[in-house]
Amino acid sequence: MANEVKPGSETIGAAGPKSKMTLFKDDRAEDIGAIIVTVIVVAIIVLLKMK
Amino acid sequence: MSNESPGFFRQLPSALPGLALIIITMVVIRNWIEPWMAVTKVFGMQKPLTDAFHLNYILIGIIFGLLYRNVLFGGRMPEIFSNGFKLSRLMIKTGIIMLGSLYTFSAIVQLGSMAIFLIGGFVILTIIMVLWLGKVFGLDRSMTGVLANALSICGVSAAVATSPAVEAKASHVAYAIATILGFGILTMFISPFIGHTLGLTDLQYGAWIGTGILNSGQVLAAALAFNPNVAPGTAVSVAEIWNIMRVISIPFAVFAVTVWYWAGKTEIEGGKQKSLGTLLVEKFPVFVIGFMVMVLFTSMGAFGSVGLKGGLPPSETIKTLRLVMQWIFGFGLVGLGGYIDFKELRQAGGAPLKLGLIVGVTKYVLALVVVLLIKDSLVSI
Numbered sequence: 483m484a485n486e487v488k489p490g491s492e493t494i495g496a497a498g499p500k501s502k503m504t505l506f507k508d509d510r511a512e513d514i515g516a517i518i519v520t521v522i523v524v525a526i527i528v529l530l531k532m533k
Numbered sequence: 534m535s536n537e538s539p540g541f542f543r544q545l546p547s548a549l550p551g552l553a554l555i556i557i558t559m560v561v562i563r564n565w566i567e568p569w570m571a572v573t574k575v576f577g578m579q580k581p582l583t584d585a586f587h588l589n590y591i592l593i594g595i596i597f598g599l600l601y602r603n604v605l606f607g608g609r610m611p612e613i614f615s616n617g618f619k620l621s622r623l624m625i626k627t628g629i630i631m632l633g634s635l636y637t638f639s640a641i642v643q644l645g646s647m648a649i650f651l652i653g654g655f656v657i658l659t660i661i662m663v664l665w666l667g668k669v670f671g672l673d674r675s676m677t678g679v680l681a682n683a684l685s686i687c688g689v690s691a692a693v694a695t696s697p698a699v700e701a702k703a704s705h706v707a708y709a710i711a712t713i714l715g716f717g718i719l720t721m722f723i724s725p726f727i728g729h730t731l732g733l734t735d736l737q738y739g740a741w742i743g744t745g746i747l748n749s750g751q752v753l754a755a756a757l758a759f760n761p762n763v764a765p766g767t768a769v770s771v772a773e774i775w776n777i778m779r780v781i782s783i784p785f786a787v788f789a790v791t792v793w794y795w796a797g798k799t800e801i802e803g804g805k806q807k808s809l810g811t812l813l814v815e816k817f818p819v820f821v822i823g824f825m826v827m828v829l830f831t832s833m834g835a836f837g838s839v840g841l842k843g844g845l846p847p848s849e850t851i852k853t854l855r856l857v858m859q860w861i862f863g864f865g866l867v868g869l870g871g872y873i874d875f876k877e878l879r880q881a882g883g884a885p886l887k888l889g890l891i892v893g894v895t896k897y898v899l900a901l902v903v904v905l906l907i908k909d910s911l912v913s914i
Binding site for chain 2: 504515523530
């Protein structure tokens with residue numbers, strides 16, 4: 483067995499998906515998720531402040 | 534073996550209880566606990582919690598997360614709250630992308646050029662030191678490779694990113710992560726105290742912890758614990774540029790350690806060593822692109838005045854963005870605290886722990902010394 487660690491499986495001492503420290507499938511998906519959330523939050527703030 | 538887990542959106546409803554716990558915790562801390570700390574008197578001392586121990590909503594939030602997991606829930610996050618706490622890194626990354634609204638491109642170039650110099654030097658020196666000490670302590674090459682990147686770049690992410698390239702076992706990664714997180718938790722709490730005691734400026738402090746602390750979340754926590762304000766020139770604005778520079782170097786460091794690992798093997802198993810190009814495509818942290826786009830919009834004036842030193846005051850949009858960022862970081866760091874498990878930290882031990890502590894302490898102290906030596910050359914934004 484070479485390795486079972488997946489990106490995103492960052493909980494200490496546990497390499498499997500059960501203890502992943504993210505709801506995303508890996509780090510890359512989480513990064514994209516963060517970009518999408520940012521776009522939504524920033525868009526809401528800009529719209530609210532637009533008078 | 535299938536490692537497939539249900540998709541993000543299918544798991545999202547189950548994350549709501551944990552998310553609610555995180556949000557309620559931070560609302561209670563910011564509205565009641567922090568104001569109480571600011572006026573309370575203990576043993577005749579006025580405001581000792583804020584003035585002497587430099588506690589603020591960030592550190593209190595992490596402590597709450599820690600207590601939930603390790604005391605209230607007996608070492609394991611209950612199923613009902615588990616998925617909500619898994620959103621903590623998403624929140625931290627979202628906050629970091631939004632931090633792009635603190636900078637213009639010229640400020641990034643000013644800070645970034647200093648950061649490249651310090652980060653680059655420390656990453657290379659740390660890798661060399663770990664590889665040498667790994668040999669001295671007789672550590673397994675896979676373990677040494679994982680520790681080299683865990684201690685030189687970005688803690689947990691680097692350890693995980695390096696592990697497949699150096700054929701590391703799960704136990705290697707667990708040892709490395711337990712070591713660096715244990716050390717990082719300590720530095721996260723003592724750094725603000727040291728910074729205030731030495732009278733460091735936000736710029737000096739941000740440069741120091743951005744270089745000396747190993748884990749992204751801990752850099753963020755230590756910066757906000759020193760100064761909870763989110764604005765250009767504050768500790769978090771400096772530390773995060775250092776942090777971004779370090780995160781960007783992950784694929785390069787993974788490549789360097791992979792080359793070292795395979796060069797030392799007598800029989801090369803075909804196809805296992807990846808090229809730098811492949812590693813860049815696979816491992817580049819794309820949230821950094823989001824951060825740079827945010828900087829681009831800010832530089833173009835899309836959100837109004839940023840409030841840089843000597844310029845116009847920040848616009849209402851920028852002020853709201855910063856307020857929202859403070860809350861998002863607060864939520865993310867309560868979640869981070871909930872992922873610190875003392876039982877798992879006890880896995881650290883033996884030679885990997887010794888090596889980790891020697892290198893971690895050296896880097897932490899040396900970074901402070903270097904920052905103090907070059908303090909007059911550090912450029913403020």
